[in-house]
Amino acid sequence: MDIKEVYTAINSDQRVRQLVKTAPLNIIERMQVKHFDSKQFILHQGEQYQSTYLLVKGRVKVFLNSPSGKQVVLDVYDAGMFLGEQEAIINRPYSASIINISPITVLAIRNADFVEWSQRDHRFADQLISNLSAQIYHLTKRMERYSMHSALQQIGLFLLNCADEHIPITRERITYEVDTSYRNINRVLKRLADLDVIRIDHATIKITDCQTLRKIVETED
Template sequence: MSRIKLKAILSNIALFRELSAEDIEQLVLGTREQHLVRGELLFQKGSQPQGFYIVVHGQIKLAFSTPQGAEKVIDIVRAGQSFGEAAMFLDTPYLVYTQAITDTLLLHISKSAVFEEIEKSSLFARRMLAGVCRRLHGIVRDVEAYSLHSGTERVIGYLLTQDRDGEENGGGLRVRLPASKHVIASRLNISPETFSRILHELSAADLLSVNGREILVHDPARLRNYSVAVSR
């Protein structure tokens, strides 16, 4: 990828949007692209971070294996999102492994380039901190959901938070699952069988229609009200 194209991509990422052209130029010097094919591992648990990553296009799964050999998906990172910041700042090995869900293009920003920019820009430092805090808040929300919410509530909550990627369809909402049902189920801390059963029950209640990874929520408000009723 040419330096001009790298500059254009970095300039349009929210994290770097307020940086000057000179600062972007310096980041480019510490940036390398990495292409992954579907199923390819990026790094293993225990690897030492040398920077952090930004997804240009595609999807990355963050996960670890349980002692029983099962996979637990922590997060699914999409285009425009970043990951690996916390391990980079702490200078500790990664606690998860990462794998491409689809063919993916990543940018790796080196630790030295990040620290140099932090020293020059308090705005950039705050944005990096905000990114780490968002990941922490996401973990807290997950723990709350696993502890207090039923599987049905988790599935409904997940579908309704996908509206940024959804498509309005005559008052309904069409959502494409970003990964297989097995991966989504692991992300929600339920079994694939439970995930499929809940989708079947919601479909039987005429709240949604399922066609592979395509899900049409007939009426988002009605589905939300159903979730409230289930929680009582």
């Protein structure tokens, strides 16, 4: 592997660069840059892998599959996120499945190298703890939303959160954030559109009445 390609990948994203800037040189030299087209990067729940991956470009979906075939999305990661870091540290099979939902570039790091990196680079270890804590917090809030809110409330809360953070809203994003079927998502969106609280323009969704949408979410049984 050309070390220049590794450094080009590292420097292509600020979050990645900050994570790697104090990594031991011998570990950087053993990293590998890999590229995958959409849905060609798949890591399976229950399987054990020999590498940890740092996402440099693109997006991946983290999800659970039940024996009945139901899929529950846990999160969507973009650049600067590790894949498999928890499993590398505790030497366990993957607790969830991962698939890329766009073309991606990753840095592949041998598990042994990743563990050594976390032990030798104290600045990185602190950042890793912070990242893992944020993931646990985010997952807890998501599970609360899944278990305690109706489909309409889940969708409404997600729409309001996107509006607060000025995040573009698409049907695709909604499917990754709520625990319900695509058909039910369309039914809820149509209901909200009929109430004139959202406007649907092909795949893009805009909130037209945040106050009413918030009231609907709060009063939904």
